Amino acid sequence: MAVFGSGGSRIGxxxxxxxxxxxxxxxxxxxxLMFYDRKGGFLDTARYGLQAAIYPLQLAVNSxxxxxxxxxxxxxxxxxxxxxVDQLRNALRDQQLVTLRQAALEKENATLRGxxxxxxxxxxxxxxxxxxxxxxxxxRQRLLVNRGGNDGVYRSQPVITGDGVLGQVIRTGPFSSxxxxxxxxxxxxxxxxxxxxVRTIALGTGRSTSLExxxxxxxxxxxAGDVLVTSGLGKVFPFGLPVARVTRVExxxxxxxxxxxxxxxxGIENDREVLFVWGRSxxxxxxxxxxxxxxxxxxxxx
Amino acid sequence: MxxxxxxxxxxxxxxxxxxxxAQVVPLPDWLSVVRPSFIALVIIYWxxxxxxxxxxxxxxxxxxxxxxxxxxxxxxxALAVSLVAYIAMSIHQxxxxxxxxxxxxxxxxxxxxxxxxxxxxxxxxxxxxxSPWRWLQPMIGAMLWPFIALxxxxxxxxx
Numbered sequence: 001m002a003v004f005g006s007g008g009s010r011i012g013x014x015x016x017x018x019x020x021x022x023x024x025x026x027x028x029x030x031x032x033l034m035f036y037d038r039k040g041g042f043l044d045t046a047r048y049g050l051q052a053a054i055y056p057l058q059l060a061v062n063s064x065x066x067x068x069x070x071x072x073x074x075x076x077x078x079x080x081x082x083x084x085v086d087q088l089r090n091a092l093r094d095q096q097l098v099t100l101r102q103a104a105l106e107k108e109n110a111t112l113r114g115x116x117x118x119x120x121x122x123x124x125x126x127x128x129x130x131x132x133x134x135x136x137x138x139x140r141q142r143l144l145v146n147r148g149g150n151d152g153v154y155r156s157q158p159v160i161t162g163d164g165v166l167g168q169v170i171r172t173g174p175f176s177s178x179x180x181x182x183x184x185x186x187x188x189x190x191x192x193x194x195x196x197x198v199r200t201i202a203l204g205t206g207r208s209t210s211l212e213x214x215x216x217x218x219x220x221x222x223x224a225g226d227v228l229v230t231s232g233l234g235k236v237f238p239f240g241l242p243v244a245r246v247t248r249v250e251x252x253x254x255x256x257x258x259x260x261x262x263x264x265x266x267g268i269e270n271d272r273e274v275l276f277v278w279g280r281s282x283x284x285x286x287x288x289x290x291x292x293x294x295x296x297x298x299x300x301x302x
Numbered sequence: 303m304x305x306x307x308x309x310x311x312x313x314x315x316x317x318x319x320x321x322x323x324a325q326v327v328p329l330p331d332w333l334s335v336v337r338p339s340f341i342a343l344v345i346i347y348w349x350x351x352x353x354x355x356x357x358x359x360x361x362x363x364x365x366x367x368x369x370x371x372x373x374x375x376x377x378x379x380a381l382a383v384s385l386v387a388y389i390a391m392s393i394h395q396x397x398x399x400x401x402x403x404x405x406x407x408x409x410x411x412x413x414x415x416x417x418x419x420x421x422x423x424x425x426x427x428x429x430x431x432x433s434p435w436r437w438l439q440p441m442i443g444a445m446l447w448p449f450i451a452l453x454x455x456x457x458x459x460x461x
Contacts, residue, residue: 022358023388030362030381037376038427050370058371061327137331139433142373171373178373 048149051173058144058176062133069272122238125278127151129159132176134268138206141184143167145274148175153276156236160275164242164265165189165230169276179274182243183208183264191243192231196221199231202243202262211244213260218251222260238279309355310458317344317454318356318364326371335435338443340450341368341379342386342416346409347454349390350397361387375427382419386412402448409447413440 129147149172157169167181185206192199202211226246232239244262321340345361365380
């Protein structure tokens, strides 16, 4: 009958302390690590280094899919590429038209509000990063991107795509960073309805096509089809980035709050590239006038 | 005598590395939910057949690497895997005399323990993102055990 903690050291014959004692030491170290990792603090630097140590392995693990994409791209036919170029050219023309109008609108807006000059863009600087790996499950919605602290990426930095807000940086290493998507069930994002100015919080649901707005009272003005933008509250995301489109509003008279669902505008299906943005910190949370944004006192329906 | 005592440290290193890769390689959602802990399986193997090659340190380090890789709380997998390694080492002489199929029962218990410890720590740190399917992992791991043990057995000369 072997006894825990004594069996191992018997054959070794005087090779230091028993397994039991050593396990005890490692267990204590583990618990201490867990405690301080959860608390945050000096272990963050250790994490930063470990992230760098593990980065080559992360690249290696994801190299088959990267190689496959590279091969597929290299062997794309001429017609396919031509079609893609045409499509991009069209998109660019449309965008140029919008931009032309925008300069005029901004000036007009500034004049209307009696400002001496147009407010600077909320986005000060941006950086393109490439997605290395995607983890999309009901438990976690995370991305690994090939930009990190060496590129100036910082924790809780906003990450967007051309379509809208994607998520924020949750952890950085020197060469890589981990991004939590807005659809992760642990993510919450302050948003605002463009049409009515109603401000609330959008929670991730764990499904990549759905956000939840659980804190909107029954009588607030939110309709299916409304576009949500970041409200700039919370000081993580700059004001006015598109987030999602409301798909369903359920008003159950028995509940005090409406149940609202929205589909995020940004996705990572079509694009392997994301944008890290640096917001201008000295701008007001929201550039709209207080009157326009103040949520009207809810209209009491008889 | 000296030769017989040489520990297969490189074999431990490379098999654990392969297990780590197998553990984190991207898989479709439904498959990755039931992916068994390959690290725990390989560590159990070495704990039984070469307990002095890696000691408790190798399991602990492998678990820590997994934590960093998956972005989990540091040392939660490290603690779980080293606990499993410790139990396997404590009774490794008895386990060596069993057939692979008999061992899979022990492996099943250990993988369940591993999963339970991780689950418990997640719950303790109010980070509970549990899918009930995770409890299928130990069963699949136990079924894979004979193959993994045979494969790992080819990397070193058994004493």
